[in-house]
Amino acid sequence: MDNIKIAIQKSGRLNEDSLKILKDCGIGIDNGRDQLKASSRNFPLEVFYLRNGDIPQYLRDGVVDIAIIGENVLIEKGEDIQVAEKLGFSKCRVSLAVPKAYEYNSIEDLRGKRIATSYPNTVKNYLSKSGITADLHIINGSVEIAPNIGLADAICDIVSSGSTLFKNNLKEVEVMLSSEAVLAVSPKIQQQQQEILTKLLFRIRSVLTARQSKYVLMNAPNDSLDQIIKILPGMRSPTVLPLAEAGWSSVHTVINKDKFWEVLDELRNAGAEGILVCPIEKMVL
Numbered sequence: 046m047d048n049i050k051i052a053i054q055k056s057g058r059l060n061e062d063s064l065k066i067l068k069d070c071g072i073g074i075d076n077g078r079d080q081l082k083a084s085s086r087n088f089p090l091e092v093f094y095l096r097n098g099d100i101p102q103y104l105r106d107g108v109v110d111i112a113i114i115g116e117n118v119l120i121e122k123g124e125d126i127q128v129a130e131k132l133g134f135s136k137c138r139v140s141l142a143v144p145k146a147y148e149y150n151s152i153e154d155l156r157g158k159r160i161a162t163s164y165p166n167t168v169k170n171y172l173s174k175s176g177i178t179a180d181l182h183i184i185n186g187s188v189e190i191a192p193n194i195g196l197a198d199a200i201c202d203i204v205s206s207g208s209t210l211f212k213n214n215l216k217e218v219e220v221m222l223s224s225e226a227v228l229a230v231s232p233k234i235q236q237q238q239q240e241i242l243t244k245l246l247f248r249i250r251s252v253l254t255a256r257q258s259k260y261v262l263m264n265a266p267n268d269s270l271d272q273i274i275k276i277l278p279g280m281r282s283p284t285v286l287p288l289a290e291a292g293w294s295s296v297h298t299v300i301n302k303d304k305f306w307e308v309l310d311e312l313r314n315a316g317a318e319g320i321l322v323c324p325i326e327k328m329v330l
């Protein structure tokens with residue numbers, strides 16, 4: 046069987062988490078330093094290490110079959126390319142920002158202004174929805190410095206914690222889109238590679254579901270069991286096993302990791318004790 050070719054970012058913010066998700070899928074990659082191409086030893090997959098910004102074109106040309114890429118880059122350069130799955134890491138937004146001192150009222154304030162950005166199509170499309178055009182200065186990095194050196198009146202760039210904006214005396218005024226890493230698919234993918242992709246997606250989804258979930262165990266007095274079971278937002282009904290001590294049971298379930306803290310107090314008030322929360326490695330629904 047032929048391999049499926051996957052592009053991942055060579056270096057930068059997506060590289061480590063992209064390799065990690067493949068590893069969590071049980072895909073071993075012999076990763077020679079400075080290698081631009083590597084094969085898996087136990088899955089029909091070949092990895093190409095590329096620049097994030099170049100990946101849409103490689104997908105379009107069919108040089109690679111799939112890729113892990115920032116959704117924001119697809120929106121900017123590859124609206125024709127399909128997303129197979131959102132991967133839950135490298136979450137950020139693409140926003141417009143202006144100097145802190147500027148009294149911003151609405152998008153109208155940007156009409157005819159100079160905007161520095163690496164995302165010209167995204168900005169143009171966003172402004173055009175309000176019938177606005179601006180003077181775009183396309184730069185590849187350190188965009189946030191542009192207003193301070195007199196190059197632009199506003200910027201459009203990636204915002205995550207907001208600390209880069211803060212350090213450069215800027216404020217976020219419009220969130221144009223939210224982004225995360227995604228698995229994108231070439232429009233030229235062949236049948237054989239599509240079959241490998243189906244297998245890979247099954248593994249990825251099992252990993253993503255497991256990352257979202259926790260295995261929770263607790264001891265509970267039998268007369269509180271009904272109440273505790275009602276509180277637990279489980280996959281299905283929890284497992285209840287008798288403890289050696291009469292009148293007590295052990296309750297096991299799987300819950301969404303964000304939900305755990307929400308229900309913890311309720312569980313304790315209902316009489317649950319010795320609550321254990323364990324990570325789950327893979328979860329097949």
Ligand SMILES: Nc1ncnc2c1ncn2[C@@H]1O[C@H](COP(=O)(O)OP(=O)(O)OP(=O)(O)O)[C@@H](O)[C@H]1O
Nearest residue numbers: 057058059096097098115116117135136137203205
């Ligand atoms: N501060 C951030 N927080 C979270 N995600 C981010 C952040 N900055 C960038 N990203 C996401 O990670 C992707 C890669 O960003 P990074 O800065 O590593 O590379 P790049 O300069 O966009 O790409 P290239 O590989 O072409 O040099 C971005 O497209 C975006 O989706």
Ligand SMILES: O=P(O)(O)OC[C@H]1O[C@H](OP(=O)(O)OP(=O)(O)O)[C@H](O)[C@@H]1O
Nearest residue numbers: 186187202203204205206207208209210
């Ligand atoms: O809101 P924050 O948490 O400060 O993150 C936003 C910053 O992160 C990215 O830059 P990066 O560090 O990737 O540098 P780069 O410009 O060289 O890509 C992005 O271009 C912003 O500048």
Ligand SMILES: [Mg+2]
Nearest residue numbers: 057058186203
């Ligand atoms: Mg960056």
